[in-house]
Amino acid sequence: MATTPPALVLLPEWGSGHLAPMLESCKRVLLHGGGRAFSITLLVMRPPTAEASSEVEEHVRREQAAFSGLEIGFHRLPAVDPPKDAVGVEEFIARYVTAHAPHVRDAVAGMSRPVAALVLDMFAAPLVDVARGLGVPSYVFMSSTGALLALMLHLPVLRDAADGEEGDDAAMRVPGLPSPLPAAAVPGFVADRKSPNFEWFARLGERFADATGIIANTADELEPGPLAAVAEGACVPPGRPTPPVYPIGPVLSLGAKKDCSSEAPPLSTHECVTWLDAQPAASVVFLCFGSMGWFEPPQVAEICAALERSRHRFLWVLRGPPGDGGGAPDGSEHPTDADLDALLPEGFLERTKGRGLVWPTWAPQKEILAHAAVSGFVTHGGWNSVLESLWHGVPMIPWPLYAEQHLNAFELVSVMGVAVAMEVDRDRENFVEAAELERAVRSLMGGESEDGRKAREKAKEMMAVCRKAGEMGGSSYAALQRLSAALHYGAALPKK
Numbered sequence: 050m051a052t053t054p055p056a057l058v059l060l061p062e063w064g065s066g067h068l069a070p071m072l073e074s075c076k077r078v079l080l081h082g083g084g085r086a087f088s089i090t091l092l093v094m095r096p097p098t099a100e101a102s103s104e105v106e107e108h109v110r111r112e113q114a115a116f117s118g119l120e121i122g123f124h125r126l127p128a129v130d131p132p133k134d135a136v137g138v139e140e141f142i143a144r145y146v147t148a149h150a151p152h153v154r155d156a157v158a159g160m161s162r163p164v165a166a167l168v169l170d171m172f173a174a175p176l177v178d179v180a181r182g183l184g185v186p187s188y189v190f191m192s193s194t195g196a197l198l199a200l201m202l203h204l205p206v207l208r209d210a211a212d213g214e215e216g217d218d219a220a221m222r223v224p225g226l227p228s229p230l231p232a233a234a235v236p237g238f239v240a241d242r243k244s245p246n247f248e249w250f251a252r253l254g255e256r257f258a259d260a261t262g263i264i265a266n267t268a269d270e271l272e273p274g275p276l277a278a279v280a281e282g283a284c285v286p287p288g289r290p291t292p293p294v295y296p297i298g299p300v301l302s303l304g305a306k307k308d309c310s311s312e313a314p315p316l317s318t319h320e321c322v323t324w325l326d327a328q329p330a331a332s333v334v335f336l337c338f339g340s341m342g343w344f345e346p347p348q349v350a351e352i353c354a355a356l357e358r359s360r361h362r363f364l365w366v367l368r369g370p371p372g373d374g375g376g377a378p379d380g381s382e383h384p385t386d387a388d389l390d391a392l393l394p395e396g397f398l399e400r401t402k403g404r405g406l407v408w409p410t411w412a413p414q415k416e417i418l419a420h421a422a423v424s425g426f427v428t429h430g431g432w433n434s435v436l437e438s439l440w441h442g443v444p445m446i447p448w449p450l451y452a453e454q455h456l457n458a459f460e461l462v463s464v465m466g467v468a469v470a471m472e473v474d475r476d477r478e479n480f481v482e483a484a485e486l487e488r489a490v491r492s493l494m495g496g497e498s499e500d501g502r503k504a505r506e507k508a509k510e511m512m513a514v515c516r517k518a519g520e521m522g523g524s525s526y527a528a529l530q531r532l533s534a535a536l537h538y539g540a541a542l543p544k545k
């Protein structure tokens with residue numbers, strides 16, 4: 050007799066950099082059990098911006114249209130009022146997500162099938178209480194690095210120390226990370242210990258420790274330092290237990306937009322790819338800055354000067370400023386398609402014709418990174434972009450712009466060694482001078498510099514590491530097995 054498979058109930062933040070890897074990771078859990086052991090119910094919050102809403106809708110539509118053979122359903126949650134007085138993006142996201150708690154409780158309690166676990170976005174960590182109230186196991190899904198995980202688990206310690214003897218300017222020492230963390234590496238949201246954003250991240254980190262487990266889109270071999278420190282219980286306040294961590298990555302996901310899986314890229318007719326087809330192997334530097342990266346005209350002019358002088362071939366995804374002045378209720382800045390005639394200096398396209406392509410809208414990044422012509426990546430350093438680059442052995446130049454990306458940049462250069470450092474002026478909205486970008490691009494793309502040679506070599510090593518981790522016998526495969534066993538155990542527990 051067929052039985053109803055218990056559900057993994059997912060609550061992702063609406064950003065595609067959060068939703069897509071969470072869903073893909075949970076699909077991996079289903080596939081690991083032969084596809085029939087669990088089902089997925091994804092709880093859809095109404096995103097706070099029109100841009101994010103259409104991304105989510107597109108994602109849901111594509112998922113429903115695809116035939117995966119897996120049981121995946123979507124449950125729309127009632128809308129909640131967005132907070133009107135949030136000081137920063139992080140506080141906004143955390144409060145908005147947390148306001149859904151009663152609706153999440155109702156949705157889980159009302160399910161007609163057993164619930165194996167509630168899988169929560171990092172911003173939804175306070176909802177571990179909802180799971181606990183229903184007697185359901187809870188898992189936090191960490192869509193960013195093991196380093197950010199270590200930092201967040203440790204924030205309550207830093208907060209309480211800052212309240213006491215160490216003071217407000219105390220150096221940031223985080224178990225598993227180089228100590229003290231250079232100021233340039235500290236994410237903006239925790240740089241000021243008095244800001245509500247710091248308090249929110251500390252509160253989220255505190256709640257991570259109350260989850261049944263933490264699923265992380267990283268691999269032991271990629272981030273051995275922070276993951277070991279977390280596993281040893283060195284990051285949480287003394288006396289507090291650390292839940293088991295399951296580093297099952299890298300999990301690369303199909304984007305919400307038209308995109309191709311890096312696993313099996315179909316023959317593409319995308320203009321960026323046909324342009325790459327005509328370029329020599331390993332000759333192109335790719336520049337792309339995530340879902341929220343865009344530049345003011347003076348910065349665009351510096352990039353143009355650098356690319357022109359470097360003499361290297363390039364494919365540059367250049368987006369324009371957010372529409373309507375960027376005043377989204379969540380404070381996020383979603384770029385628009387660039388007006389290249391208005392943004393680029395006169396004559397730039399003619400002078401670089403044949404060796405450069407400037408692409409003004411969303412591009413198929415995974416497919417581009419998989420292309421044999423691409424051998425370097427100037428990236429904002431969002432964790433999904435980093436994993437995609439490492440998966441294809443492409444060395445990077447990190448250009449952090451927002452969120453946790455300054456920490457990611459530091460890790461890529463100083464810990465993993467897969468990237469060439471570039472000076473980014475945080476006091477001038479992460480401005481980079483033309484000469485500095487030119488130097489970094491020359492170094493990355495095969496100049497004489499030792500930094501570039503090491504980054505290229507290390508990126509190839511990491512490609513092998515990433516692929517091996519997920520194979521049978523690899524560390525991420527083993528973590529997936531442990532996670533699967535824990536979920537089966539949780540599904541068998543009596544519910545309240």
Ligand SMILES: COc1cc(-c2[o+]c3cc(O)cc([O-])c3cc2O[C@@H]2O[C@H](CO)[C@H](O)[C@H](O)[C@H]2O)cc(OC)c1O
Pocket residue numbers: 063064065066067098101138139192193238340379381430431432433451452453454
């Ligand atoms: C991790 O801390 C922050 C995350 C975000 C953030 O916000 C966000 C809002 C949206 O409307 C859409 C998004 O796609 C989105 C994404 C996002 O975080 C990204 O997450 C990735 C995976 O964790 C990745 O690591 C990227 O670097 C992040 O940009 C925003 C924020 O403050 C601006 C954070 O501090």
Ligand SMILES: O=c1ccn([C@@H]2O[C@H](COP(=O)(O)OP(=O)(O)O)[C@@H](O)[C@H]2O)c(=O)[nH]1
Pocket residue numbers: 064065066067304308337338339340341366410411412413414415430431432433434435437
């Ligand atoms: O033009 C673009 C810009 C981004 N991406 C994808 O969007 C995701 C960006 O996620 P990341 O974590 O790097 O940064 P975020 O945008 O969340 O800050 C990655 O999967 C990229 O491949 C893309 O396909 N095309």
